[in-house]
Amino acid sequence: MIRALLELVEQVRAEHQAAEATGDSVEVFQVHVEVGPLTGAEPDLLQSAFRSLTQETSMDQATLRISAVPLTASCLECGENFEIVEFRFFCPHCQGHVRVTGGDSFQLVSIDVRPSAPQSRPSKLPSSDRES
């Protein structure tokens, strides 16, 4: 998950750098993500994987900010929207089947960038290491 995140971050960073007229290179110093109960990710483990995969790269000083979002659903029978409690996936009003509307994906919310510091920092991109 962190590998996929770093690839997306690098893609956004590169697009931004290309779009800016100044031609200065930018580096990422904060990554903000949203994680929910059904994302399949544990914040502590995301943090340690992030630290491990950004070590000795141009993002080795970047921080990962994780916001928790609730697991929400919408009833397919009566249309009610609600938060799912204790992983009970049925409508609290009519017991009908539900469709999950939030809290089951891994969202990249935003990245904070600034002009790159001069050559005192590693230049390796975090996403350049890829397992075959």
Added chain:
Amino acid sequence: MASDSQTPATSIVVRRTVGEQAAVDAEAERRRLAARGTLVVNLLSSPGAGKTTLLEQTARRMGSDWRIAVLVGDLETDRDAQRLQGLVPTAQLTTGGACHLELPLVQRGLAALGDPELDFLFIENVGNLVCPASHDLGEHLRVVLVSTTEGDDKPGKYPKMFRTSQVMLVTKIDLLPYVPFQVEHVIADARRIQPQLEAIPIGALQGEGLDQWQRCLIDARQRLTASSS
């Protein structure tokens, strides 16, 4: 860490799902195989719940009437693939340490088999109820196995796995007299998370439940080919 207050920082709002490409790729593979009349079945469970044994029995029963192939995922060895090798075309996928299968490895395995025309492609995932839940292999049917030697309150501990599955096989039912496991409990626990889960008790070595399992597979394939035509 302190940042230089003179350095202009920009916050770029992205609001995109991580892993979108993997999801797009999996959906493309799902459609490709559906168009060819292949039902892809992803078998998931904790280690030792009976995936390989179930596949052996399935291959024996259905292998002569249906075109079947199996992809077996493991960290190391090809022991499971060896068991199936003599029955149906089988390819071993070794992750070399990764605890789950991902689509590219599955595609390589299918290519290694010569990308044949199939009725059923079974993927035996790595024994693990956590990570595989988050990886779409392009399957049409996600089947989770829980054996009677595990806790009957297991589903509640792995909500993502059970929420994303369509079938739950309760395996090793021949051991029920010797364990505290209650089949009704595990089904109720799982259906709180996924009310539409089809539950089949199985005793693979005794042939118990295998007719129902076979029916489930054939019906699923029928629905798939009906909607793809």
